[in-house]
Structure formats: structure tokens, C-alpha cells
Amino acid sequence: MKYVDEFRDPGKARALLREIRALVADIPVCRRRPLQFMEVCGGHTHSIFKYGLETMLPEEIEFVHGPGCPVCVLPMGRVDDCVALAEHPSVIFTTFGDAMRVPGSKKSLLQAKADGADVRMVYSPMDALAIARANPDREVVFFGLGFETTMPSTAMTVLEAEREGIGNFSLFCNHITIIPTIKAILDSPALTLDGFLGPGHVSMVIGTAPYDFICRHYGKPLVVAGFEPLDILQSVWMVLGQIAEGRCEVENQYRRVVPEAGNDPALAAVHRVFELREFFEWRGLGSIDHSGVRMREAYAAFDAERRFPVPNLRIADPKSCQCGEVLKGVIKPSQCKVFGSACTPETPLGALMVSSEGACAAYYNYGGVRLGKPDRRNDGGRLAPAETRQ
Template sequence: MKYVQEFRDPQKAQGLLHEIKGLGEQLTQDHPGPIKIMEVCGGHTHSIFKYGLESLLPSSIELVHGPGCPVCIMPKGRLDDAIAIAQQPHVILTTFGDVMRVPGSQQSLLQAKAEGADIRMVYSPLDALKLARENPDREVAFFAIGFETTAPSTALTVLQAQREGITNFSLFCNHVLVVPALEALLSNPDLQLDGFIGPGHVSMVIGARPYQVIAERYGKPVAIAGFEPLDILQSLWMVLRQLAEGRCEVENQYTRLVNHDGNAVALDALAKVFTVREQFEWRGLGDIPASGFKMHPNYSQFDAEAKFTLPHQRVADHKACACGEILQGVKKPWECKVFGTACTPEHPIGACMVSSEGACAAYYKYGAAQAPQPSEALAKSR
């Protein structure tokens, strides 16, 4: 298929849904409850709700929303550290826009900016490097977040800073790794998953190979998916077909952008600039071993955690907020006491309501709408 409308074809969707229904009925004959498939990526969650896919699935299939939103999994203590950097004299803190409104323990970055801290939204780490170039008398720190999707652009920016000899640029590194998070989820006895729809954007960088551990060690099938409606439905069908045939493999539905070994240039940049932390704290999941990047010792001059004194304190989430359970897939957003009432995108209590990839934001934006018929759900997008 060449054109985007082909990935939104209602007739093709109906065919896939028919196959999915048949596989679901076959599998649930010997399965207690519905088949639970987790879509890891927040981008998938939003596509699922935007196109009404969840409402079209049979009751034998349940989609579980995973921790694939990098803004949502950031713990409050790390946000407090970023604010502490911004509040130091002669510092410009830069970050992406959706991070600005995530609540820390006392305030968000946006509130700290309103109180006088020089915090600026950027679209790329290269924008932060440009600010450092233009303000040689000030320190410019980039609050770097994201999975392996965004980490290469950060690494390449550090390499550019080194080539130019820019010494007033640093990185507050909060990049995280997807596979260790999946392993942590599979160790949770409260969450019984049957398979995964793998994240397409991350996989463009790391490839399909790293997911082999999920299939081989944990016995869970994985299908890496694109973000259009037919991408998601086909990957769901691939996972269900594996379960029905007694197979457990890593399959790649997103072949137009993902290959088995990943992007060699991006992976080389990551290996040069970063090394893996012993552990990293995730909101809702706690400390996960080997789940985050930190600066490689060869690039310690660009490490904000070495340049600045930070609180490094662990901070509990708001008691009324179920963001942690939602990120684990244990709860749905509507099971949170404050969802859609005290917690909205305009006045968020938890990070899942802030980010455009957050599950709560997806439910809030699309969940209240009446579920359209299959042909209508896809025809609207054409």
C-alpha cells in the first residue's frame, strides 16, 4: 500500500475484525477471561481511540494500555531536579512542551517559569544547543526525556557540541529503555498479559531483535506495529494467530520502517554518548534495573547531574491519582477517582492526563464519544 487512506480502508478493517473475532472465540474456549494484549506505546493508545478500534473488538479481546508515554513515566523527584537546575543563577533550562505542565512535588516547570525561572520550550535538542551558542555567558541545560525514539537526536546533539567546543551546554538525561520496562510488567502477578503490540517508533531505532527476550524468556508473542488503523488491527491479528498456533515469536508488521537490526547510525550514537544506569525510577513501576541511560564518562562535561547540585529525592504521587496503576495496565483511566472531574487536561493532577500520549488524555478526548460503526470510524479519517 502506498497511500495513507489505504491503511484506513473500512472493508479491509472489517476483514481483519472478522478474523480477530474468530481467533478470540477459539482462544477463550480454554482461557479464563478475555485475551489481554498490551499496546506498549501511547501513540498506539491514541490511534486506538481516535479510530474507535477498541469499541469494535469482540469481548473476548481486551487491550491493555502500557507505560509507553515518556512524559507519564517521569517520577516527580526527577521533575523537581529539573526545576532545581532552572532555579540556579545564569541557567536556561530547555525541554519539550508537554513536559512543562507535568506536576512535580510542589509545582510544574510552567509554574516555576511563571515565578521567574528561565525555562524555554524547544522542539529539538539542537534548539537548546543554539541557545548555548548564542548565550556563551550562561549555562543551557536540556531536560532530555523519551525512549530510544528520541535518544539518538539527543546523542547527536552532544556530539555536535563536542565538535564545536561548546562548554556551556549540558544534558539532564532521563532517556529510558522499553524492553526492561516490559520485563518489569511481566513480573507483576496482578497483571496477566497474553502478548504485546510492540512500539513502532522505538523499534525504528532498536529494531526487532531486542524483543526476543520477551518471546523466549517470558513466552509472550510480540508484533511490532505501525500507527494507522489497519497497522494496529493486523498486528493484533498476528499476536492472536501466534497464540492460536502455539507459537511465540517476534513478528514485524511495520516492515516499511522497522528492520530486524535497527538503525545502525542511531545505535552507534547512543553507544558513544550514553551508558546504561544500574537502575532508574519509573512512575508507577518503581526502580527498574538497567532501564535508563546516563552520560558516558567520556562526555561527563555535558552531564547536568555532574554540573549542578540536585535534590535527588523520591516523591510519592498524589494519593487520589491512579497514574501508577494505569501505567502498569492494572487500572483503566475511568477507574481513577479524579478522572475527568478534579483531573482534566486543563488542570491535571497526574502525568497521564498531561501528555498527548497519555492514556488518561486519550480516554478524556475520545472516550466520551459514542462508539461509531466500523465503516464510520474509519471513513471519518479518510
């Protein structure tokens, strides 16, 4: 297939749904309870709701929304550190747009900007480096965040800053790693999962081999999935096929983008600039060993945490906010007691309502606030985007 509309073909969707229903009918456990599949990536969550996929699938299949939204898992204390850096009088603080409205304990970066801080939205770390070139008398800090998907571009920007001798550029590093996160979820006693839809963009960098432990040690099948409707339906069909046949493997549905061995140049840049932290704190998941990276000593001159004082405090989320339970898959967004009332995209209490990959934003934008839970209608393969909230 060459064109995006081919990945949204209703006829192919109906064929996949028929195959999925046939497999479900042959899996004995489905007669007792739904199968729970975690889509790790927030991009998958939004596609599932945007195209109404959950309403098409049989009731024996239930999606559990994972923590694969890097803005959503950022703890409140790290947002406070961003604000402190942004309010330093010599600093131009640069960030992706998703992070602008994530609430800290006192304010967000957007509120800090309104109060006079020089906070600028950029589309890439190279944009931040260009700002540093254009403002040699100012310190430019880039807020580096994201899984292995965005690590390479950040690392390559640091290497370019070193090559050009740009001394007024630094990185506030909050990059995180996917594998320890999945392991922490699998070790959680409160969650029972039958399989995974693996993250497509992360896998484009790291490949598929790092997921082998999920099958080997935990006995859960994983299929690396693309983001179009047919990608997700085919990935569900592939996971079901493994369960029906008694197999447990890592399979790659997203072969057109994801190489089995990963991207060597990207990984080389990451390993040159970054090293694993002993531990990193996650919103809702607590401290996870080796789940984040920091800058190596050789690049200390580009490390904002070494160049500027930051509070580095642990701040608890508001008691009314249940982002942690949603991130761990324990509850659905619509089950949070403040969802759609005190917490909306206009007045977010938690990051999951802010980010374009947040599960709460997906539920709110595609009908969850109106329905309380997804409508389980089976419409036979309609793949137009689901009606948004009026």
C-alpha cells in the same frame, strides 16, 4: 500502500475485523475470559481511542495500556530537579512541550516559567544547542527524556556540541530503556497478559531481536505495530493468529519503518555517549535495574547533574492519584477515583493526563470521561476519528 488514507480504508478494516472475529471464535480461552493485549506505546493508545478501534473489536479482546509514555513515567522528584535547574539564575532550561505541565511536588516547569525562570520549549535538542550558540554568556540545559526513540538525536547533539567546542551546553539526562520495563511488567503478579503490540518508534532504533526473551522466557507473542488504524488491526490479527496456531514469536508488522537489525548509526551514537545506570526510578513502577542511561565519564562536561546541584529527592505521588496502577495496567484510567473530576487536562494531578501519549489524556479526550468506559458498539469499520469530548 503509499498514502495515509490507504491505512484508514474502511473496506480493509471490515475485512480484518471479519478475520479477527473468526480467529476469536476458534480460540478456546476466549469462551472463558477476554484475551488481554498490552499496547506498550502511548502512541498506540491514542490511535486506538482516536479511531474507535476498541469499539470495533470483539469483546473477547481487551487492551491493557502500557508504560510506553516517557513523560508519564517520570517520577515527581525528577520534575523537582528540573525546576531546581530552571530556577538557577544563569540557566536557560530547554524542554519538549509535553514536559512543561507535568506537576512536581510544588510546581511544574510552566509554573516555574511564570515565576520568572527562563524555560523555553524546543522541538529538538539541536534547537537547544542553537540557543547555546546564541547565548554564550548563559548556561543552556536540555531536558533529555524518552526511550531509545529519542536517545540518538540527544547523543548526536552532544557529539556536535563537543565537535564545535560549545561549553555552555549540558544535558539533564532522563532517557530510559524499554526492555527492562517490559520485563518488570511481565514479572508483576497482578497482571495477566496474552500478547503484546510492540512499540514501533523504539523498534525503529533497536530492531526486533531484543524482544526475543518475551517469547523465549515468558511465552507471550509480540507483534511490532505501526500507528495507523489498519496497522493496529493487522497487528491484533497477527497476535491472534499466533495464539490460534500455538505459536509464540516476535513478528514485525511495521516493516516499512522498522528494520529487523535496528539502526546501526543511531545505536553507535547512543553507545558512544551513554551508559546504563544501575537502576532508575519510574513513576508507578518503582526502581527498575538498568532501565535508564547516564552520560559516560568522557562526556561529563556536558552532564548537567555534574555541573549543577540538584535535589535528587524521591517524592511520592499524591495519594489520590493512581497513575502507578494505570501505568502497570492494573486499572483503566476511568477507574481512577480522581479521573475527570479533580484530575483533568486543565488541572492535572498526574503526568498521564498531561502528555500527548498519556492513557488518561486519551480516555478524557476521546470520550472516557463521559462514558466511564469505552462504548463496545461494533460499527463495522468506521475509521473517522472518534468524537472528542464536548
